[in-house]
Amino acid sequence: MPDLSLHSFPVAQRTVFFVSDGTGITAETFGHSLLSQFELRFKQIRMPFIDTVEKAHDAVMEINEACRKDGNRPIVFSTLVKSELSQIIRQADGLHMDLIQTFVEPLEQELGVKSTHTIGRSHNIADSEDYKNRIEAINFSLAHDDGQSHQNLEAADVILVGVSRSGKTPTSLYLAMQYGIKAANYPLIPEDFERGKLPSGLLPFRRKIFGLSIAPDRLAEVRNERRPGSKYAAIENCRYEVNEAEKMMRREGIRWLSSTTKSIEEIAAMILQEIRLNSRIS
Amino acid sequence: MPDLSLHSFPVAQRTVFFVSDGTGITAETFGHSLLSQFELRFKQIRMPFIDTVEKAHDAVMEINEACRKDGNRPIVFSTLVKSELSQIIRQADGLHMDLIQTFVEPLEQELGVKSTHTIGRSHNIADSEDYKNRIEAINFSLAHDDGQSHQNLEAADVILVGVSRSGKTPTSLYLAMQYGIKAANYPLIPEDFERGKLPSGLLPFRRKIFGLSIAPDRLAEVRNERRPGSKYAAIENCRYEVNEAEKMMRREGIRWLSSTTKSIEEIAAMILQEIRLNSRIS
Incomplete structure (x- = not known):
């Protein structure tokens, strides 16, 4: 895991969210890796298993609340497979780093097939x-x-x-x-x-x-x-x-x-x- | 880890590379997660510790070689912090999924600071x-x-x-x-x-x-x-x-x-x- 807690780094008034319909481990691993390029510390909130419209709306409220409290837009790393859920999260006030949606479309074009868009693959795993x-x-x-x-x-x-x-x-x-x-x-x-x-x-x-x-x-x-x-x-x-x-x-x-x-x-x-x-x- | 090996999936004539200046774990975790949305199996090659211009050129040769062999562009997931190395890799014939470069710029703008662009943080870790x-x-x-x-x-x-x-x-x-x-x-x-x-x-x-x-x-x-x-x-x-x-x-x-x-x-x-x-x- 990349380290973000070198104690000499200033703490940013900025919350980072990891939003996922699964465990959130991909969003977190990637987010940590990216944030480690900045010499700042962030408040981090994990939001795994966001797999219903209702949970997505709750997540939006929490992100907006952090935005108000911090006085700065949160950074939102998300790996939501269903575009329906992804669209809801994007309504939240934040800088959105949507890992799936950013890359899945070019990949579909390249491979000439559609992605399964299923939520998780836990049973298979x-x-x-x-x-x-x-x-x-x-x-x-x-x-x-x-x-x-x-x-x-x-x-x-x-x-x-x-x-x-x-x-x-x-x-x-x-x-x-x-x-x-x-x-x-x-x-x-x-x-x-x-x-x-x-x-x-x-x-x-x-x-x-x-x-x-x-x-x-x-x-x-x-x-x-x-x-x-x-x-x-x-x-x-x-x-x-x-x-x-x-x-x-x-x-x-x-x-x-x-x-x-x-x-x-x-x-x-x-x-x-x-x-x-x-x-x-x- | 997402599972890509359900044996009923057809094997694509397509090689996937995970190129990194560090362990490659981020690129791999993310790449697996994305590829698991497709019901295909891929040949996968890990390329960790690509941290010099010379190694980057070698990697390009290997990617191009796979392209010739497969008759299809490889998919290249990369987490190269130095843009110098990232630019070399992008010369390879492939579909490039550049995780750092895609997201680091919006993040720099949002945070109002530059990323450290250092290779890895191993000693700190x-x-x-x-x-x-x-x-x-x-x-x-x-x-x-x-x-x-x-x-x-x-x-x-x-x-x-x-x-x-x-x-x-x-x-x-x-x-x-x-x-x-x-x-x-x-x-x-x-x-x-x-x-x-x-x-x-x-x-x-x-x-x-x-x-x-x-x-x-x-x-x-x-x-x-x-x-x-x-x-x-x-x-x-x-x-x-x-x-x-x-x-x-x-x-x-x-x-x-x-x-x-x-x-x-x-x-x-x-x-x-x-x-x-x-x-x-x-």
């Missing part, structure tokens, strides 16, 4: 193969979090390795949730460094392994939040572990990247690119 | 409060998955309850990942039904509890995938558990919804609305 693959991937990644299980590793799409707190767990879950990728993850621990070898259960799957590293001072910071003042979090120990882990990955020919300044979205997208894996979701 | 809250929420939800821990439940934003396989785990993780919500989850099990009471550790937090239910035949289907032919998966047992769980939730005044035909995105968005919780991410 929850029943679809893609959706099942995602849920299966989430379950797989959970069952194979933090080296919990060596079973069924042949089914993994990728196996992340790295020292404790290098970002393996959230990245694995994100790969599963966003892309339907089955991502196992294994910690590299001092015992592995002493033996100078990868955990033996991983050896048959070396080609699926991808490493995460992290700058030692950042690692010490993160670990200190969890176990303040511990040996585990001490900078010397963090330096030792990171150094050993990178040495091992280099020796074993494991590709890796540094998670230090990256978000989990960025790490996940980079891993997909590196291992040339495609999303399991079409 | 990984360092921001919002991002830390999300990671913390993911860790919290993992530590409180499936009733693993009663510790620190006062920090939970929501506690999901429901029978095994009603969708609690993926929903909790999605709430954490997308919205920065700390979501614990607890299974309702036969022992709870025999006692006729909620797990005692949850009682002090009754107001934060939200239930998930599911149609017994769907539950039997899901459980049979996991443990085929077991008592656990038997339709009579599923009927019994769902019935008892719903009775208990009704008696205890717990709000709940049915996950049967809903995606985790929909369940999460509905829960947020019901409990009037706002995203922890601004």
Whole structure:
């Protein structure tokens, strides 16, 4: 998610609405991405499931009310599939960013077919193969979090390795949730460094392994939040572990990247690119 | 994610590109949402991290190549912040859906300020409060998955309850990942039904509890995938558990919804609305 809350930004007297006939996640993702190009903070209101004429009229009232209160037109990001509902929302006093209507017409012309104009596709979604693959991937990644299980590793799409707190767990879950990728993850621990070898259960799957590293001072910071003042979090120990882990990955020919300044979205997208894996979701 | 792979749809001789200077997640989320309005399947190619003139020229070549191969113009969804790069991509033979350039100018006019036109905000993202809250929420939800821990439940934003396989785990993780919500989850099990009471550790937090239910035949289907032919998966047992769980939730005044035909995105968005919780991410 783009970040809009850098606290140095001035707060605009301006409300942003995300209006959708579904979850509103598309409107929000896109709106955040666009607003992050401005160094302002906004009051944000999510309006999901606006799927009837009545709810659309209620939404218009709320937008107009914000306009009066702020003394500025709200910014309205909307993804309403039915043009009937979209037309109602457009009556509200605001700057309208209508994501569907703006693009659906050129797309219809290009493809030479009409869009379905159905509201949502929820039943299709929850029943679809893609959706099942995602849920299966989430379950797989959970069952194979933090080296919990060596079973069924042949089914993994990728196996992340790295020292404790290098970002393996959230990245694995994100790969599963966003892309339907089955991502196992294994910690590299001092015992592995002493033996100078990868955990033996991983050896048959070396080609699926991808490493995460992290700058030692950042690692010490993160670990200190969890176990303040511990040996585990001490900078010397963090330096030792990171150094050993990178040495091992280099020796074993494991590709890796540094998670230090990256978000989990960025790490996940980079891993997909590196291992040339495609999303399991079409 | 919208679903584009219903297998009854014809496959269009048409390639879709998602071109971005960052992860491409915005372009993809939006593109999927728009394409799901058409009953066609497309070949999809993700092009993240197109952040130099050279990479942009390479992307143009690839798009033009797809155009030649397909005999149809590709559809190009792009979120390129630098207009220099955006202009290069537009030289490719395709139908261009330029998400940033289309909307950034009206937004600049409305706000009376220029956009930052910086590429990505990755460093800001990984360092921001919002991002830390999300990671913390993911860790919290993992530590409180499936009733693993009663510790620190006062920090939970929501506690999901429901029978095994009603969708609690993926929903909790999605709430954490997308919205920065700390979501614990607890299974309702036969022992709870025999006692006729909620797990005692949850009682002090009754107001934060939200239930998930599911149609017994769907539950039997899901459980049979996991443990085929077991008592656990038997339709009579599923009927019994769902019935008892719903009775208990009704008696205890717990709000709940049915996950049967809903995606985790929909369940999460509905829960947020019901409990009037706002995203922890601004």
